[in-house]
Structures are given as structure tokens and as C-alpha cells.
Amino acid sequence: MSGLIGKKIGMINVFSEEEGKNLAATLLEVGPNVVTQVKTEEIDGYSAVQLGYGDLKDKNVSKPLAGHFKKAGVSGKAKLAEFKTFEKDLKLGETLTVSDVYEVGDLADITGTSKGKGFQGVVKRHGFGGVGGQTHGQHNRGRHPGSIGACSFPARVFKGLRMAGRTGGQRIKVSNLRVLKIYADKNLLLIAGSVPGANNSYLILEK
Numbered sequence: 001m002s003g004l005i006g007k008k009i010g011m012i013n014v015f016s017e018e019e020g021k022n023l024a025a026t027l028l029e030v031g032p033n034v035v036t037q038v039k040t041e042e043i044d045g046y047s048a049v050q051l052g053y054g055d056l057k058d059k060n061v062s063k064p065l066a067g068h069f070k071k072a073g074v075s076g077k078a079k080l081a082e083f084k085t086f087e088k089d090l091k092l093g094e095t096l097t098v099s100d101v102y103e104v105g106d107l108a109d110i111t112g113t114s115k116g117k118g119f120q121g122v123v124k125r126h127g128f129g130g131v132g133g134q135t136h137g138q139h140n141r142g143r144h145p146g147s148i149g150a151c152s153f154p155a156r157v158f159k160g161l162r163m164a165g166r167t168g169g170q171r172i173k174v175s176n177l178r179v180l181k182i183y184a185d186k187n188l189l190l191i192a193g194s195v196p197g198a199n200n201s202y203l204i205l206e207k
Contacts, residue, residue, distance in 0.1 A: 005053035006030035052077030116169035
């Protein structure tokens with residue numbers, strides 16, 4: 001499966017050419033990506049292509065990675081990702097741009113880390129409606145989860161019960177987002193819908 005590494009720029013509104021509908025779209029900076037390693041079944045036990053994206057200062061590159069990048073003949077990269085069964089035969093040090101992989105109308109699966117929202121209650125985290133009105137001596141408990149027990153049997157709280165806790169900051173994959181426009185000269189990709197993560201966060205695009 002072919003793919004690229006990119007970065008989220010932000011969201012905008014665009015009008016579709018066919019129906020003139022106002023669509024929410026996300027602008028991504030995709031590439032240029034550099035092939036930093038080509039893995040084979042004979043040496044590594046599986047076939048894959050490792051791509052690198054984003055320049056990194058030499059002082060911020062660890063010595064093992066510095067040797068890895070030197071072998072590929074490329075400068076230090078901030079983000080690395082592997083893609084199995086890449087459609088094209090690639091060579092070490094080869095550069096890929098957004099127009100090499102995607103065309104207008106293609107569908108993309110995008111993986112990223114969602115925004116972290118810290119410790120949240122059940123109303124925000126799971127959409128609870130609260131325990132009802134402020135009656136029957138129920139003082140200041142409108143957003144509380146209510147009872148969590150199960151009586152004397154089984155006398156415990158079941159695993160997986162929806163409760164308060166840390167929200168966001170999870171790896172999320174959104175499938176079948178359509179490519180609306182490609183700005184090849186600026187390595188920009190306009191894609192329909194929203195993608196996980198904050199602005200300037202890294203994304204993995206799969207075709």
C-alpha cells in the first residue's frame with residue numbers, strides 16, 4: 001500500500017465544482033518524502049519501504065540515526081514511517097512528492113494523534129446527560145456519573161465501564177477521505193473532511 005508522511009496545516013471551507021456545496025476541507029503539507037531504507041524479506045524478514053519527512057538539525061540527530069541517514073545519503077529527518085507493499089519500486093535516497101502518489105479524486109486513509117484534552121468528566125468524555133434535575137437533595141451533582149455498582153452481586157465494577165479519565169491523545173485512523181485538489185508546486189494536498197490532530201502535527205497517509 002503506497003503512502004506518504006505529511007503535516008496538518010489547518011481547515012478551510014471550499015465549494016465543490018459539481019454541485020457548488022460548501023465543504024469542510026483540510027489542507028495538508030505532504031512531502032517531499034525521502035526513501036531512507038528499503039527492507040527485503042531476505043535481510044529483514046519482510047518487505048517494506050521506510051520514508052522520512054521533515055528536516056532535522058544535525059545536533060538533534062542521535063548517532064545511530066545519523067549513521068542510518070548517512071547510509072541512505074540523506075540529511076536528518078524528523079519523522080520516519082514504513083509502508084508495506086509499496087506500488088512502485090523505489091531506490092535508497094529517492095524523493096517522492098505528493099503528485100507521485102495521489103491524484104485528484106483518490107481516496108486516502110489518514111492516521112494521526114488526536115488532540116489531548118486532559119482529564120475530563122463523563123459528560124464531555126462520553127456524552128452523559130448528567131443524573132437529572134437538582135431535586136431530592138441532589139446538591140451540585142448535575143454532571144456526575146451516578147451509580148457505578150452492581151448491587152451485592154457481583155459486588156464489583158465491570159471492566160470497561162465508562163468513567164471519567166484522560167481524553168484524547170490517541171492514535172486515530174480516518175478512512176476514505178477524498179482528495180479535492182493538489183498543489184504540486186507547494187507540496188500541498190486539499191482533502192475533504194477533518195483529520196485527527198492539531199495543526200502542524202504529523203500524519204500518515206495511505207492510498
